[in-house]
Amino acid sequence: MSPRKSVTETAATRTRILECALASASADGLEGVTIGRLAAELEMSKAGVIGHFGTKEALQLAVLDTAVDRFVQRVPARAVGARPGTERLARAFGEWIDYMAEDGRGCFLTSVGTEFDDRPGPVRDAVIAALSRWSAYVLDEIRTAVDSGELPQDTDPDQLAFELDGVVLATAQAVRLHHDPLATTRARRTLARLLPS
Amino acid sequence: MSPRKSVTETAATRTRILECALASASADGLEGVTIGRLAAELEMSKAGVIGHFGTKEALQLAVLDTAVDRFVQRVPARAVGARPGTERLARAFGEWIDYMAEDGRGCFLTSVGTEFDDRPGPVRDAVIAALSRWSAYVLDEIRTAVDSGELPQDTDPDQLAFELDGVVLATAQAVRLHHDPLATTRARRTLARLLPS
DNA sequence: TTAGATTACGAACGTTCGTCTGCTTTTGGC
DNA sequence: GCCAAAAGCAGACGAACGTTCGTAATCTAA
Numbered sequence: 001m002s003p004r005k006s007v008t009e010t011a012a013t014r015t016r017i018l019e020c021a022l023a024s025a026s027a028d029g030l031e032g033v034t035i036g037r038l039a040a041e042l043e044m045s046k047a048g049v050i051g052h053f054g055t056k057e058a059l060q061l062a063v064l065d066t067a068v069d070r071f072v073q074r075v076p077a078r079a080v081g082a083r084p085g086t087e088r089l090a091r092a093f094g095e096w097i098d099y100m101a102e103d104g105r106g107c108f109l110t111s112v113g114t115e116f117d118d119r120p121g122p123v124r125d126a127v128i129a130a131l132s133r134w135s136a137y138v139l140d141e142i143r144t145a146v147d148s149g150e151l152p153q154d155t156d157p158d159q160l161a162f163e164l165d166g167v168v169l170a171t172a173q174a175v176r177l178h179h180d181p182l183a184t185t186r187a188r189r190t191l192a193r194l195l196p197s
Numbered sequence: 198m199s200p201r202k203s204v205t206e207t208a209a210t211r212t213r214i215l216e217c218a219l220a221s222a223s224a225d226g227l228e229g230v231t232i233g234r235l236a237a238e239l240e241m242s243k244a245g246v247i248g249h250f251g252t253k254e255a256l257q258l259a260v261l262d263t264a265v266d267r268f269v270q271r272v273p274a275r276a277v278g279a280r281p282g283t284e285r286l287a288r289a290f291g292e293w294i295d296y297m298a299e300d301g302r303g304c305f306l307t308s309v310g311t312e313f314d315d316r317p318g319p320v321r322d323a324v325i326a327a328l329s330r331w332s333a334y335v336l337d338e339i340r341t342a343v344d345s346g347e348l349p350q351d352t353d354p355d356q357l358a359f360e361l362d363g364v365v366l367a368t369a370q371a372v373r374l375h376h377d378p379l380a381t382t383r384a385r386r387t388l389a390r391l392l393p394s
Numbered sequence: 395t396t397a398g399a400t401t402a403c404g405a406a407c408g409t410t411c412g413t414c415t416g417c418t419t420t421t422g423g424c
Numbered sequence: 425g426c427c428a429a430a431a432g433c434a435g436a437c438g439a440a441c442g443t444t445c446g447t448a449a450t451c452t453a454a
Contacts, residue, residue, distance in 0.1 A: 010431060027315045035412060048432045056412060114311040117373035118224045162383040166363030173366060176314035177325065186359045207401060232442060245402045253442060
């Protein structure tokens with residue numbers, strides 16, 4: 001039928017599937033992704049789609065991986081240039097907020113976290129693992145800031161991380177559910193208070 | 198077959214269905230509720246289940262209504278005795294936090310908000326309406342507190358409401374996803390800072 | 395006592411789900 | 425140029441989906 005692709009192009013097919021699945025999952029949730037709809041949208045057979053992953057669950061994990069990669073490339077990667085401590089934290093969270101506000105995207109990772117927060121399994125584990133990595137990153141920077149005196153000595157890192165998490169979640173809700181154009185403004189204001197520069 | 202129920206008992210059947218559906222939706226999301234599983238769990242026929250509502254979407258809206266009712270009975274209702282302003286706000290949010298922490302329940306309303314934040318339709322509209330009512334309630338109390346001098350004159354009510362929302366969302370995530378036993382402690386600490394008494 | 399709703403049933407509808415089985419085509423290394 | 429490996433297709437599988445029948449049993453009201 002259609003001309004076959006080179007090996008790099010077949011790897012690109014996998015990427016194409018994951019991009020489409022990520023878009024679908026952003027709207028309908030990770031469980032809402034279906035092989036049939038993906039196949040129709042990509043003009044492939046269902047077997048051609050799932051053949052790259054084996055099972056739907058493996059596909060879900062791959063989608064999650066893709067989303068995490070993009071997040072890492074976008075958020076922490078853009079903060080490496082900032083000085084460790086509050087400056088890096090402010091940069092990272094600022095990038096995250098901007099990222100969420102783009103096209104009302106929100107945060108895929110936290111959305112899936114809510115979707116799977118009561119469904120034990122590999123997907124839930126993967127979400128928790130990813131969020132734990134982020135959490136460790138944040139806590140590390142907070143401790144650096146405390147040690148250097150940027151933050152008060154009596155700062156409770158876990159408490160601050162909790163409040164920063166709240167800012168992110170509130171922003172995601174404001175952006176996606178309420179389409180609030182002032183969400184980023186409010187988020188930045190809270191951020192500035194939590195992370196004095 | 199089985200003896201028919203009186204009219205009050207048949208109304209109780211509807212309640213029984215909604216309770217079961219609410220439990221199912223808490224775990225699998227509102228879209229994850231299926232007529233077949235409900236019927237099996239309630240030992241009824243699928244037709245008997247859906248007959249009370251007509252369509253699955255109507256059932257979803259009824260489940261949402263049930264959840265909102267319970268929330269109202271539990272959270273704002275317990276705060277009516279508190280003095281308007283920061284005291285009532287602190288009481289209401291404190292109750293909400295306790296409510297979320299019970300059995301790691303989390304907040305059904307915000308979970309569904311995340312689930313449907315990109316799916317236009319009656320369910321999304323109903324979630325937004327319910328959250329808007331809560332938001333109006335909170336903003337009203339904040340303004341009362343500002344007027345009475347409990348909160349600084351330059352308080353931005355929307356900003357404070359945004360940050361309170363963040364506390365709730367962070368608590369829900371900590372409780373449901375991470376099973377964090379310290380979630381309520383952290384939430385109360387943030388609350389105390391946002392709403393000085 | 396009777397008539398009309400109401401309630402729930404069993405059964406089937408057509409659709410979609412995820413998965414699997416052959417089969418054909420293409421690819422990459424020899 | 426050849427050949428195993430991989431990619432993708434068509435199609436079918438059983439199961440589950442939401443919905444809709446016709447019917448039997450029950451309740452309410454006249």
